[in-house]
Amino acid sequence: MYDVAERSGVSIATVSRVYRNPGSVRDRTRERVLEAARELGYVPSGNARGLASRTTGVLGLCFPDYADPDAEADAEADSDADDAAMLYSDQIIRGMERAARRHGYALLIAASLEGGPESLVAKVAGRVDGFAVLAQTVPTEDLEVISRRLPVVMLAGPREIDHLDHVVVANADGERELARHLIEDHGLRRLAFVGGDPESPDAEARFRGFRQACGDAGLPVPEAPDLRTAMMTRAEGARAAETLLDRGSERPAAMLFANDQMAVGALRALERRGVRVPEDIAVTGFDGIPLSRIVRPSLTTVRQPIRQLGEQAVELLVQRLADANRPPVSLELPVSPAHRASCGCG
Amino acid sequence: MYDVAERSGVSIATVSRVYRNPGSVRDRTRERVLEAARELGYVPSGNARGLASRTTGVLGLCFPDYADPDAEADAEADSDADDAAMLYSDQIIRGMERAARRHGYALLIAASLEGGPESLVAKVAGRVDGFAVLAQTVPTEDLEVISRRLPVVMLAGPREIDHLDHVVVANADGERELARHLIEDHGLRRLAFVGGDPESPDAEARFRGFRQACGDAGLPVPEAPDLRTAMMTRAEGARAAETLLDRGSERPAAMLFANDQMAVGALRALERRGVRVPEDIAVTGFDGIPLSRIVRPSLTTVRQPIRQLGEQAVELLVQRLADANRPPVSLELPVSPAHRASCGCG
DNA sequence: GACCGCTTTGAAAGCGCATTCACCCTAGAT
DNA sequence: ATCTAGGGTGAATGCGCTTTCAAAGCGGTC
Structure with a gap:
């Protein structure tokens, strides 16, 4: 900046003004300064500016x-x-x-x-x-x-x-609404929820929403997810679906996954096992990732406004x-x- | 920093060292400084540091x-x-x-x-x-x-x-190889290329590759893409496919699109028109977006290592x-x- | 007890800019 | 011609840190 000032025959204050407040400098002067800056390859230092002005932008x-x-x-x-x-x-x-x-x-x-x-x-x-x-x-x-x-x-x-x-x-609200939809609008009763790491606030909030919906509908309120996965990946979702299927007793009418990845994995696993979705079982995810719309059947989910x-x-x-x-x-x-x-x- | 120095009874130089070069400060001193910094809520100024050290990280x-x-x-x-x-x-x-x-x-x-x-x-x-x-x-x-x-x-x-x-x-190389594959390995001859804005260096490079492959195979080398689209979107890809289909003369044996988006759109359009891919016509894209793997039929493309x-x-x-x-x-x-x-x- | 070599600390000089504040100059008002 | 307003510009100060360079502390040695 000192060089630019010298070369254009002004003070550094004027150079500064050219950049910070061009209107306050006479046209002719401004031109001279900019010209000199160009010739010298001057790039204002953000650091110095930040230091002096106490803001970084x-x-x-x-x-x-x-x-x-x-x-x-x-x-x-x-x-x-x-x-x-x-x-x-x-x-x-x-x-x-x-x-x-x-x-x-x-x-x-x-x-x-x-x-x-x-x-x-x-x-x-x-x-x-x-x-x-x-x-x-x-x-x-x-x-x-x-x-x-x-x-x-x-x-x-x-x-x-x-x-x-x-x-x-609104994780809880979203899952609650999703579960409500399955229960009230589709008449499903046996819902299974697949959660994630208990440390994940998102997954836990979604499970809370699920419980609320159960309570709202007068269904038994589960203490914990039917299953938890560590990574919440597609692979683990597929495995979870199979585990749930193989778990003796009656097959659930719906599987609610704490995220889309797992749900997509589950979709594939169910297809492999010949279980039809949604005829035999409903599946839902959470997040609304692009993939959720593309898979067949397209995935019911909750879009998150990330x-x-x-x-x-x-x-x-x-x-x-x-x-x-x-x-x-x-x-x-x-x-x-x-x-x-x-x-x-x- | 001055405050921290004062509070811990050292000079600012020492405070600086605590952050820049902790090893050069005696343990006891360092503790005192860090303690003071914590109490004061000290956050070193990146600007000042950058200014003084002439590097930002x-x-x-x-x-x-x-x-x-x-x-x-x-x-x-x-x-x-x-x-x-x-x-x-x-x-x-x-x-x-x-x-x-x-x-x-x-x-x-x-x-x-x-x-x-x-x-x-x-x-x-x-x-x-x-x-x-x-x-x-x-x-x-x-x-x-x-x-x-x-x-x-x-x-x-x-x-x-x-x-x-x-x-x-390597846009050109990629498209060239793709076209070569269609020509040599699948025995296709009538290839149609759908390009984009002539201002797009990528699309143009891909077209160049396409031309090279034509030349390599002794096929006529087109001067320009069979069609260009402005935005290279799915919608435009679909339209392009239909245009190509409706263009009297013989239907091309393959459509090569300058990107995956268009190719995916084309896939859908062809499905609607009852044209089977790849039986009736081959389709390729470029980029290797996630979607390309998911669509049915899965899209042949060139993965770009973005x-x-x-x-x-x-x-x-x-x-x-x-x-x-x-x-x-x-x-x-x-x-x-x-x-x-x-x-x-x- | 003076001396030596380290390690630890301080003093001070910028780093490149924004920003008063004062000053000068020009133009219009009187 | 003199006075008054501004607009345009410059000098100087400080933003918060890094970095010599020197001085001070600290063990040990001879």
């Missing part, structure tokens, strides 16, 4: 380190876990990017590794005006410290720290940036059931 | 502003164009993020709007150690200036500036960061044909 996102990087050797490069997990963070990224762009922000993303002072979280926190965190990504203790200095919004999980803004998806999740995160950040003192906001984004072929609709 | 990506943000009203939120376009940048982002993480970098992403001094590009450029650009995203003139100051790698398109590193996908594109971009950046003087590198990533049902294989 960047928002951040920390998401979990889902896929094992070492597993990438996988030639097909689309293992089940990958598909499911990445789609999620990809969509959030996309949503945040869109919204951020609308507000003139860029987006800094990083999958958090370990915590500690040298973590990526710290790097992100130091370089943004505010950021979003996927639940269970960053140690609460770190967040506690960081959130005292800049806006943080917690996504898709328990808020953990109560002065944070946070956004969740992109909106990202967009809302940005909106909340922007708002808090505008007013640091407003009370913490907690949003629950509505989900919409998609009744398709696999439950007997469509 | 961040890599960037500029991609085109594909989807029209205003079109988001679209409730289903997955129009054709969206699907295709976003998958592409999403995957690059994912690839870059992974590779960046491996090297300890975070990733700053921004879809470029207009150029000019206040563009997002400028913002990105000023905040990263180096960045990647999707071809035709940033005005060459801007890149010219920026690339004199920091590493830039050009992705998936003509290099434009010859001192840049760049990475492309994620690797992103990863390579990061590798090149890292390498150039290590040695600014090495000669510009130009990589062509190999593609792999996926022979599936729609051409008569599998």
